[in-house]
Amino acid sequence: MHRKQLISRRKILRGGAASSLAALGPFFHTTKARADKGEIVVASWGGSRTSAMREVMFKPFEAATGIRVRDDGPPEAAKVKAQADSGNITWDVLDTDIPAILTMAKNNLLLPIDYAKLDKGKLDKIPKVLHHEYGLGHLIYGFNIVYNTKTFPTGQHPQTWADVWNGDKYKGGRSFPFRGGISPQLEVALIADGVPIDNVYPLDIERAWKAMDRLRPLVSKWYANHAEAIQLLSKGEVDVSCTVGPRGIVAKREGAPVDVEYAGGKLAPDNWALVRGGKNPDAVYQFLNFVIDGKVQAEFAKRVPYGPSSSDAFNHLTEIEAKDLITSPDNLKKQFWNDIAWWGAVGPDGKTNIEAQTERYAKWMVQRS
Amino acid sequence: MFLGALYLLPMIILAGWAFRGPNGGFTLAQAGRLLSEGAYHTAFLTTFRTAIITTLSCALIGYPFAYLMATTSSRARTLLMAGMMIPFWTSVLARSLAWIILLGKRGILNEWLVASGLVSAPLPLLFNSLGVQIGMVHILLPFMILPIWAVLMRLDQSLPSAARSLGASPMRAFAHVVLPLSLPGLLAGCVLVFMLAVGFYITPALLGGDRDITIASLIEMVVRDLLDWPFGAMLSLSLVTLVGGVFAVGALLIGAERVTNADGRT
Numbered sequence: 307m308h309r310k311q312l313i314s315r316r317k318i319l320r321g322g323a324a325s326s327l328a329a330l331g332p333f334f335h336t337t338k339a340r341a342d343k344g345e346i347v348v349a350s351w352g353g354s355r356t357s358a359m360r361e362v363m364f365k366p367f368e369a370a371t372g373i374r375v376r377d378d379g380p381p382e383a384a385k386v387k388a389q390a391d392s393g394n395i396t397w398d399v400l401d402t403d404i405p406a407i408l409t410m411a412k413n414n415l416l417l418p419i420d421y422a423k424l425d426k427g428k429l430d431k432i433p434k435v436l437h438h439e440y441g442l443g444h445l446i447y448g449f450n451i452v453y454n455t456k457t458f459p460t461g462q463h464p465q466t467w468a469d470v471w472n473g474d475k476y477k478g479g480r481s482f483p484f485r486g487g488i489s490p491q492l493e494v495a496l497i498a499d500g501v502p503i504d505n506v507y508p509l510d511i512e513r514a515w516k517a518m519d520r521l522r523p524l525v526s527k528w529y530a531n532h533a534e535a536i537q538l539l540s541k542g543e544v545d546v547s548c549t550v551g552p553r554g555i556v557a558k559r560e561g562a563p564v565d566v567e568y569a570g571g572k573l574a575p576d577n578w579a580l581v582r583g584g585k586n587p588d589a590v591y592q593f594l595n596f597v598i599d600g601k602v603q604a605e606f607a608k609r610v611p612y613g614p615s616s617s618d619a620f621n622h623l624t625e626i627e628a629k630d631l632i633t634s635p636d637n638l639k640k641q642f643w644n645d646i647a648w649w650g651a652v653g654p655d656g657k658t659n660i661e662a663q664t665e666r667y668a669k670w671m672v673q674r675s
Numbered sequence: 676m677f678l679g680a681l682y683l684l685p686m687i688i689l690a691g692w693a694f695r696g697p698n699g700g701f702t703l704a705q706a707g708r709l710l711s712e713g714a715y716h717t718a719f720l721t722t723f724r725t726a727i728i729t730t731l732s733c734a735l736i737g738y739p740f741a742y743l744m745a746t747t748s749s750r751a752r753t754l755l756m757a758g759m760m761i762p763f764w765t766s767v768l769a770r771s772l773a774w775i776i777l778l779g780k781r782g783i784l785n786e787w788l789v790a791s792g793l794v795s796a797p798l799p800l801l802f803n804s805l806g807v808q809i810g811m812v813h814i815l816l817p818f819m820i821l822p823i824w825a826v827l828m829r830l831d832q833s834l835p836s837a838a839r840s841l842g843a844s845p846m847r848a849f850a851h852v853v854l855p856l857s858l859p860g861l862l863a864g865c866v867l868v869f870m871l872a873v874g875f876y877i878t879p880a881l882l883g884g885d886r887d888i889t890i891a892s893l894i895e896m897v898v899r900d901l902l903d904w905p906f907g908a909m910l911s912l913s914l915v916t917l918v919g920g921v922f923a924v925g926a927l928l929i930g931a932e933r934v935t936n937a938d939g940r941t
Contacts, residue, residue, distance in 0.1 A: 543775065543779045543801070669714035
């Protein structure tokens with residue numbers, strides 16, 4: 307019953323957002339709205355995510371401050387570059403991940419965040435690791451153990467990466483990511499091999515690849531994108547997968563036989579970032595101070611089950627609402643943060659670790675010993 | 676002339692990327708990388724192996740189908756045509772996903788086989804070379820059937836009848852009269868299917884396993900994820916050259932006339 311309501315509400319929101327955008331789009335672009343000081347444009351990913359943002363962030367912010375918020379997107383680096391190159395910057399705030407932020411920062415497209423302008427009380431509730439020079443983490447995802455509950459009833463499921471690597475005790479097909487810009491999950495390979503989660507970096511690369519060699523015969527499908535991974539799990543084509551945990555929670559809430567084990571998960575943030583040359587710098591900080599509030603994040607998490615970055619959000623969620631979220635206090639302490647500095651470090655051959663290991667991944671996959 | 680320029684210009688630019696050093700000037704660095712990396716050779720071999728098997732399977736299934744379409748009543752022909760063309764108009768991605776529902780471990784076919792007791796455990800029909808072949812043959816079959824059918828339809832039906840009246844058995848009349856005359860259509864179909872199969876990557880990525888990674892997949896990774904355009908250009912250029920080589924050899928063996936006129940208008 308509850309499930310049905312959730313689906314239909316989602317569909318209605320999505321449909322409503324799409325049709326209202328389609329109807330208003332042409333008018334918005336030709337109005338003089340940009341000229342008066344009262345508007346900011348937030349670029350995000352659309353769908354249920356943007357709908358929820360409009361409901362719990364944009365509308366209340368508009369009501370509280372009188373500053374209008376318009377949404378646009380998707381916030382791709384190439385689009386920001388095109389705006390900067392043409393001298394017509396229409397976006398103010400972006401909602402995007404660290405790799406995209408690093409690319410944009412390198413191309414001088416972003417403003418460093420002035421943390422002095424942010425509410426200290428709210429900021430202190432967000433882990434220091436998320437205070438990046440060019441982005442403030444607000445929505446957390448991660449690579450987790452996601453499993454089919456028909457094959458593995460919760461409690462008898464693989465509870466550690468070592469369990470995922472153990473094909474004798476846990477029968478069934480594994481699925482891991484390959485392609486689509488996803489670097490190999492060497493961290494979880496090391497954890498499966500016995501490295502403690504707070505000791506993963508710097509990665510022992512050779513040890514990780516030896517563990518990957520042992521994983522290989524257990525994998526029945528190397529998936530090419532995350533939607534495919536969840537699809538294969540829901541249909542029971544594979545039994546356990548290394549994929550984005552919150553996507554597993556979304557599927558679970560829609561009634562799929564899927565659940566998530568957070569132990570040993572690799573956490574990563576989507577961030578608020580500021581576009582260089584945005585026309586409303588004061589309003590932008592008002593907006594950030596509004597949306598990094600724990601209560602706002604909690605309301606968002608009730609609608610889209612990604613992890614709030616502020617620990618204060620969990621003061622506004624019931625135990626049941628918090629249980630499945632990737633950043634609940636219980637889940638957070640079982641996981642570790644992706645070390646972007648290590649992946650971005652340049653080796654003696656002039657390649658970053660991410661480039662070198664992605665290339666090695668392809669060769670490893672094609673060539674068998 | 677115009678078309679020549681349209682096709683040649685990008686190829687020349689591609690060659691420029693592949694052979695120009697980071698500071699300008701000619702370099703063989705990318706070619707050297709390609710020659711020394713066994714993984715890329717394996718992917719090339721996989722690509723050609725897959726394309727050849729797909730072409731042969733399409734020919735074996737497509738020829739009888741086209742023959743039936745050419746010789747049956749017009750109502751049955753309409754049905755056969757619809758059966759072939761309706762899936763043809765569906766997107767490649769949707770069809771690949773449909774195969775997962777049909778052939779998966781818990782797919783319709785395996786559930787039925789296990790329930791009926793024909794097999795004790797689900798058959799591995801997906802995420803291996805078999806899955807890739809099923810998916811690719813299904814997608815490419817119309818490109819084999821249509822040229823063969825076009826030639827068979829234009830065949831003078833009095834020729835096989837004449838052979839029969841001179842005492843040839845139906846098989847003999849087919850083998851000595853119909854088959855040789857329809858060869859240009861078959862060749863055209865093989866050329867089309869092979870060319871398309873060499874560049875496939877969505878189907879192998881969705882339905883294949885780790886032994887089915889094609890060169891197109893690696894080119895995509897090199898160009899999009901690693902932004903290593905010179906090496907991507909080198910890989911693409913090699914693929915084009917190898918395919919060109921295959922057709923050059925084919926043309927020499929069969930006679931250039933037949934390959935170039937293989938659209939059935941001989």
